[in-house]
Amino acid sequence: MPINLPHILRQVEEACKASPCNQKFCRLVAVSKEKPIQSIIKAYNFGQRHFGENKIIHLYDKSYAPELINSCPDIKWHFIGRIQSNKIRKLAGVNNLYMVETVDSMDHADILNSTWGLNHQIPLNIMIQVNTSGEPRNSALLHNSIFREEWHQTH
Template sequence: MPETAPNPATQLSPQAVQDRVDTVRERIAQACERVGRDTDEITIVAVSKTFPMQAITSGVAAGLTHFGENRARALRDRVEERPGQWKGGDVCWHMIGHLQTNKAKFVARHADRFEALDSPRLAEELDKRAAKNDRVIPCFVQVNISGADQKYGLPPEDLHGFLNACEAYEHLKIDGLMGMASFVDDSETVRSEFAHLRTLAETYTGGAANVSLEHLSMGMSNDFEVAIEEGSTMVRIGSAIFGPRS
């Protein structure tokens, strides 16, 4: 029999989302307990990309406040419908996808946080756009910890030099790193990649006021428990909260 397409009205109902959020929180608690961490250290970023606004409404009802989008114009449309914290709203909008420099204006105008800073050219353009909007944008630098050619992010060996260069950007606040592990069943490969990102943060010795690596954004629906065990402070979770995408 052919698979039945997901029914958003059922899949994204407040109760369905609440049940999944409760399960995710329990899994987070178990991962924290294994390594002696506090669950308060972990922020869930619900990846709402491609889902209707009903997902946001149900997510907020379940106690979520952070949501992630991966396309600049889609983020703009979301914020226009439900303003983020920078605009006085009740949610925090994360831009989590690769950003072309010509789309930096959307992030500067609408995002509460940008998680995919990965080039000097983009940093320069985003800083310029943020200045025009009279704001400082919190950013994570994305690092290609898997080494895959198709993945975005700085090569790990370029990270510290890039962070030093970011000290010059007065309208960017670099307060963490983001990385995506290989999509494989080998948990030890995944663990080593997350551990590498943590080590890159721990070994950075810069002292600029606008560069302080307080956060590690790593871990998605398939690997967030390992990420938490390796030091993640933000996990980006989509399908485990909202169900499969149609």
């Protein structure tokens, strides 16, 4: 972990302030895969709050690690990997899950929505992966189906 994390966080903050975009959505997500818990705690103590994992089992286990729960009470976990249907329920059970960054099908969105809603009062932040090229081998929602999918979620 770089010693200059506080400097990097200040640079991100300054870039957010200079941006015309909503600053609420500008943040650094530290990818913590394969990093020991002590490194996550150290980064947290430097001011980093958002951490990403690309494997659901590692994310789940870290989110319930007593050392992290005690040392990092307001940690915000991001899932940054590809979702597998058989692991969505486990993903919905992650402690302090803040965002799922790669929802690529409505089936996954539906399962995640129904399992998340059972135990949580606030909505889960998600990013939808959109296939803008139209290539069938890309796993994502086709850009021309977004409005139909939005209707699907609201009705």
